[in-house]
Amino acid sequence: MIEIFAVCTGNICRSPLAEQLLRARLADYPVSVESAGTRGRPAAMTPDAKRLAEMHGALAGDPDEHRARYLTERMLKTPDLILGMAREHRRAIVELVPAKVQVTFTLRELERLALAASTAELEAAAQGPDANARLRGILRHLSSMRGRMPPPQDAADDDVIDPFGRSWATYQLSASQLVPAVDVVARIVELARPGH
Numbered sequence: 001m002i003e004i005f006a007v008c009t010g011n012i013c014r015s016p017l018a019e020q021l022l023r024a025r026l027a028d029y030p031v032s033v034e035s036a037g038t039r040g041r042p043a044a045m046t047p048d049a050k051r052l053a054e055m056h057g058a059l060a061g062d063p064d065e066h067r068a069r070y071l072t073e074r075m076l077k078t079p080d081l082i083l084g085m086a087r088e089h090r091r092a093i094v095e096l097v098p099a100k101v102q103v104t105f106t107l108r109e110l111e112r113l114a115l116a117a118s119t120a121e122l123e124a125a126a127q128g129p130d131a132n133a134r135l136r137g138i139l140r141h142l143s144s145m146r147g148r149m150p151p152p153q154d155a156a157d158d159d160v161i162d163p164f165g166r167s168w169a170t171y172q173l174s175a176s177q178l179v180p181a182v183d184v185v186a187r188i189v190e191l192a193r194p195g196h
Contacts, residue, residue: 001030002131002189005079006107007089011037011068013049013164014085014174018107018182020058020066025186027059029193030131034079036071038092043068046164048171056179076100080135083107083185085178086159102143103136109158111181113142114188116149122191135192 004022008015015035023033045053050063069075076082076097082104084090093104105113114122125141126134152158160178163171 001032002081002135002192003079004031004033004081004083004185004189005075006033006035006083006085007038007071007093008035008085008160009037009039009089009162010043010164011035011040011071012043012045012066013171014160014162014178015083016045016063016066016068017049017053017056017058017175018083018085018178020053020062021056021179021182022185023062024057024059025182026189029189031189034075036069036075038071038089040068040070048163048168052171052175056175071096073097079103080132081105081139081185081189083110086162087155103139105142106158107160107181107185108177110142110188111184112152112158113145113149114184116145117142119191122188126192129194131189131192131194134194135189138188138192 006015006018019033019035045063045066053063073096082093084093084106090104090106094101122138125137127137128134161174163174
């Protein structure tokens with residue numbers, strides 16, 4: 001089973017939205033998706049984040065059942081792919097578990113790298129007997145692209161904006177950054193499935 005882990009600050013807006021949308025999009029695959037926050041405390045998703053989750057296809061009940069969790073090193077030991085919602089989260093993840101640097105990306109960074117690679121490149125990188133090994137191959141390839149292609153002109157383009165405490169328009173902006181990136185991650189996982 002492929003394990004994906006999403007991280008943001010409070011675990012009440014961005015990372016649970018990414019978690020729930022990935023879970024919905026990959027419902028037919030043996031995939032586990034979880035999330036936590038670098039400053040997460042037990043709390044529900046914000047009403048606007050729940051609204052976005054429902055609007056963008058979260059499974060029934062997921063938004064209501066979510067409770068924020070505080071990120072720990074133990075949570076990061078087994079995931080095959082770790083997604084920070086912003087560069088600060090990616091940095092915190094790698095500081096906790098340096099061995100996971102090659103499989104840790106910001107969500108939008110992974111989207112940017114995957115869109116720069118051809119499907120043929122990703123399929124060629126997907127080598128191995130099972131989906132986990134194939135996904136590791138794809139992620140190794142995408143990680144290697146970090147040094148071969150220029151970063152975005154504005155480094156913040158690799159972040160999903162934090163909507164917490166802000167307007168509905170900001171929540172919508174955050175979703176406009178997050179949802180397309182989630183769709184790209186789902187495509188990567190699909191490519192990792194043997195005989196996709």
